[in-house]
Amino acid sequence: xxxxxxxxxxxxxxxxxxxxxxxxxxxxxxxxxxxxxxxxxxxxxxxxxxxxxxxxxxxxxxxxxxxxxxxxxxxxxxxxxxxxxxxxxxxxxxxxxxxxxxxxxxxxxxxxxxxxxxxxxxxxxxxxxxxxxxxxxxxxxxxxxxxxxxxxxxxxxxxxxxxxxxxxxxxxxxxxxxxxxxxxxxxxxxxxxxxxxxxxxxxxxxxxxxxxxxxxxxxxxxxxxxxxxxxxxxxxxxxxxxxxxxxxxxxxxxxxxxxxxxxxxxxxxxxxxxxxxxxxxxxxxxxxxxxxxxxxxxxxxxxxxxxxxxxxxxxxxxxxxxxx
Amino acid sequence: xxxxxxxxxxxxxxxxxxxxxxxxxxxxxxxxxxxxxxxxxxxxxxxxxxxxxxxxxxxxxxxxxxxxxxxxxxxxxxxxxxxxxxxxxxxxxxxxxxxxxxxxxxxxxxxxxxxxxxxxxxxxxxxxxxxxxxxxxxxxxxxxxxxxxxxxxxxxxxxxxxxxxxxxxxxxxxxxxxxxxxxxxxxxxxxxxxxxxxxxxxxxxxxxxxxxxxxxxxxxxxxxxxxxxxxxxxxxxxxxxxxxxxxxxxxxxxxxxxxxxxxxxxxxxxxxxxxxxxxxxxxxxxxxxxxxxxxxxxxxxxxxxxxxxxxxxxxxxxxxxxxxxxxxxxxxxxxxxxxxxxxxxxxxxxxxxxxxxxxxxxxxxxxxxxxxxxxxxxxxxxxxxxxxxxxxxxxxxxxxxxxxxxxxxxxxxxxxxxxxxx
Numbered sequence: 171x172x173x174x175x176x177x178x179x180x181x182x183x184x185x186x187x188x189x190x191x192x193x194x195x196x197x198x199x200x201x202x203x204x205x206x207x208x209x210x211x212x213x214x215x216x217x218x219x220x221x222x223x224x225x226x227x228x229x230x231x232x233x234x235x236x237x238x239x240x241x242x243x244x245x246x247x248x249x250x251x252x253x254x255x256x257x258x259x260x261x262x263x264x265x266x267x268x269x270x271x272x273x274x275x276x277x278x279x280x281x282x283x284x285x286x287x288x289x290x291x292x293x294x295x296x297x298x299x300x301x302x303x304x305x306x307x308x309x310x311x312x313x314x315x316x317x318x319x320x321x322x323x324x325x326x327x328x329x330x331x332x333x334x335x336x337x338x339x340x341x342x343x344x345x346x347x348x349x350x351x352x353x354x355x356x357x358x359x360x361x362x363x364x365x366x367x368x369x370x371x372x373x374x375x376x377x378x379x380x381x382x383x384x385x386x387x388x389x390x391x392x393x394x395x396x397x398x399x400x401x402x403x404x405x406x407x408x409x410x411x412x413x414x415x416x417x418x419x420x421x422x423x424x425x426x427x428x429x430x431x432x433x434x435x436x437x438x439x440x441x442x443x444x445x446x447x448x449x450x451x452x453x454x455x456x457x458x459x460x461x462x463x464x465x466x467x468x469x470x471x472x473x474x475x476x477x478x479x480x481x482x483x484x485x486x487x488x489x490x491x492x493x494x
Numbered sequence: 495x496x497x498x499x500x501x502x503x504x505x506x507x508x509x510x511x512x513x514x515x516x517x518x519x520x521x522x523x524x525x526x527x528x529x530x531x532x533x534x535x536x537x538x539x540x541x542x543x544x545x546x547x548x549x550x551x552x553x554x555x556x557x558x559x560x561x562x563x564x565x566x567x568x569x570x571x572x573x574x575x576x577x578x579x580x581x582x583x584x585x586x587x588x589x590x591x592x593x594x595x596x597x598x599x600x601x602x603x604x605x606x607x608x609x610x611x612x613x614x615x616x617x618x619x620x621x622x623x624x625x626x627x628x629x630x631x632x633x634x635x636x637x638x639x640x641x642x643x644x645x646x647x648x649x650x651x652x653x654x655x656x657x658x659x660x661x662x663x664x665x666x667x668x669x670x671x672x673x674x675x676x677x678x679x680x681x682x683x684x685x686x687x688x689x690x691x692x693x694x695x696x697x698x699x700x701x702x703x704x705x706x707x708x709x710x711x712x713x714x715x716x717x718x719x720x721x722x723x724x725x726x727x728x729x730x731x732x733x734x735x736x737x738x739x740x741x742x743x744x745x746x747x748x749x750x751x752x753x754x755x756x757x758x759x760x761x762x763x764x765x766x767x768x769x770x771x772x773x774x775x776x777x778x779x780x781x782x783x784x785x786x787x788x789x790x791x792x793x794x795x796x797x798x799x800x801x802x803x804x805x806x807x808x809x810x811x812x813x814x815x816x817x818x819x820x821x822x823x824x825x826x827x828x829x830x831x832x833x834x835x836x837x838x839x840x841x842x843x844x845x846x847x848x849x850x851x852x853x854x855x856x857x858x859x860x861x862x863x864x865x866x867x868x869x870x871x872x873x874x875x876x877x878x879x880x881x882x883x884x885x886x887x888x889x890x891x892x893x894x895x896x897x898x899x900x901x902x903x904x905x906x907x908x909x910x911x912x913x914x915x916x
Contacts, residue, residue, distance in 0.1 A: 309890060358885035
């Protein structure tokens with residue numbers, strides 16, 4: 171495949187074959203994105219790259235949780251900083267973002283993309299960036315660190331990213347305040363369970379009658395499990411893999427009960443949303459169209475996520491210096 | 495003739511009650527204008543809600559605790575769930591007196607909740623309004639106005655510099671300490687940033703509404719038209735407000751090089767708060783002096799709290815606290831023998847140190863009680879409710895969205911959101 175257009179056609183023809191299994195679907199997305207990288211590299215010329223580098227994806231892609239349509243979240247770390255390399259990767263990053271867009275991955279609203287200098291840096295600049303983020307403690311910096319922690323290398327040197335994650339883990343061990351800042355950063359949960367246990371759906375607009383699966387379903391699980399992973403220094407990025415590691419730690423036995431099953435069910439629920447036309451569509455579940463059993467299931471999953479999230483936050487605060 | 499007096503007293507006090515209730519509108523504009531756009535709808539809505547809730551609490555227990563019979567050291571124990579019964583032989587209708595007092599309780603809690611601004615959960619407002627209305631405000635109001643121990647000592651607090659303003663401010667202080675500063679207020683090195691309010695015109699209109707409402711607050715506290723004394727009280731009130739505004743303008747001009755608008759507005763309010771205790775007890779010239787001192791005091795008080803890293807978005811501590819203390823003490827200096835219908839004349843009128851001592855005792859005991867009990871309430875609430883502050887993410891998105899699901903300025907905020915994304 172030589173053009174973005176041909177990748178897009180190939181993707182659209184084949185993606186339906188992977189819709190019943192989240193692992194193979196994500197594997198397929200990986201292949202598509204790697205092809206985009208290949209075409210992008212060729213398009214800008216000067217292949218091979220002037221130095222060793224790593225191209226990573228983060229967000230749902232990093233966590234292997236992409237559904238049919240997913241926005242792009244990615245970045246680049248390259249070995250040697252000099253003017254020539256800086257320019258090369260800047261151009262490559264911009265081309266990749268454009269290519270992914272052409273193939274059907276919408277631009278990231280938060281600009282977590284290789285085209286953004288914040289996410290395209292030499293190793294030495296990444297060191298400085300991470301050092302700034304861990305020390306800065308602002309809401310934005312901590313949010314960036316959480317995004318970074320979900321980074322998974324799709325192409326190139328895995329070591330570049332691993333090293334930076336280890337740095338975050340070790341810094342956190344020496345500065346417990348960082349863990350409490352991580353905790354505060356993900357404390358918010360969109361509440362969709364009403365006072366009498368009913369599901370609170372969107373009241374108006376395009377998604378009237380829907381429940382927001384991203385904020386109410388996924389994020390409580392993803393954020394809680396990421397927090398525990400940062401604390402324990404688990405480098406895997408998939409939430410299910412992280413759970414598998416955490417399940418081996420006795421301390422978490424109680425809180426993690428049923429979590430894996432709930433989360434797997436949630437992934438299945440989202441995959442069932444195959445009639446989607448935009449990235450936003452993949453977040454919304456029409457409640458009225460569900461059967462009684464499905465409604466009961468989704469409530470169980472959402473409540474399970476909220477409970478897990480609450481317990482993890484409480485556990486972190488107990489150990490942390492400044493709870494409110 | 496007696497009938498006419500009864501009706502006139504009732505009518506005047508009813509008008510005053512309406513003016514005091516209208517002050518809630520002043521507080522809405524004051525607080526909304528002094529805070530950021532993303533919290534404006536929340537400020538407006540919660541103020542109406544908490545006034546409603548405070549009214550329920552006052553009807554159920556507040557009134558009985560303050561004015562009821564069979565009193566113990568802290569509160570009275572009759573007249574709960576007031577039935578509307580008219581007391582025989584009173585100078586005005588009991589129903590009118592009840593509504594007038596209810597308005598005061600509502601103002602006190604509104605001041606207290608000012609300390610919650612821009613960061614507390616809505617559920618914290620609900621619980622604190624109830625508990626403040628049961629165990630903080632009624633105790634102090636009973637001590638001073640309901641025949642309690644401070645009343646027996648002859649404490650002078652005509653319309654509530656202590657009872658309403660200092661009590662509210664002490665609860666606000668406890669809240670600001672427990673809630674901690676808003677995100678971005680202080681830098682790591684302790685220096686403060688200016689999280690400017692979004693509409694100074696709102697704040698100024700809020701002050702004007704409060705100024706007008708204060709005629710109900712102070713002049714209405716005569717609860718009588720006898721000898722048209724309310725006119726004298728109103729005269730003192732408005733002069734103190736004017737003097738406060740002038741003094742605050744000048745002091746900020748001299749110290750900062752430019753006159754600071756929030757300080758001007760706070761100066762007027764500080765003058766009003768200070769004269770609240772003394773408006774019926776002092777000469778006209780003294781009310782000007784009291785207002786001038788309050789205007790200067792509020793400027794330095796706001797700087798003091800900021801330096802101590804206490805984040806007080808709407809200056810509740812300086813306007814109601816510092817000026818409330820000064821107002822209460824001021825009668826100890828300026829109360830005249832002719833006007834001191836309660837207590838004794840002040841230091842400057844040959845009354846010696848007695849009255850000043852009583853005033854000081856009142857300030858310390860009421861201030862301490864309000865602070866300690868409010869702090870304890872909030873501390874327990876924090877433990878039981880899993881925190882009383884919204885999460886960082888909610889604070890950044892604004893309480894309009896996090897607590898209510900709608901912006902006070904929908905078009906503007908959606909525009910801001912899209913700007914920040916692109």
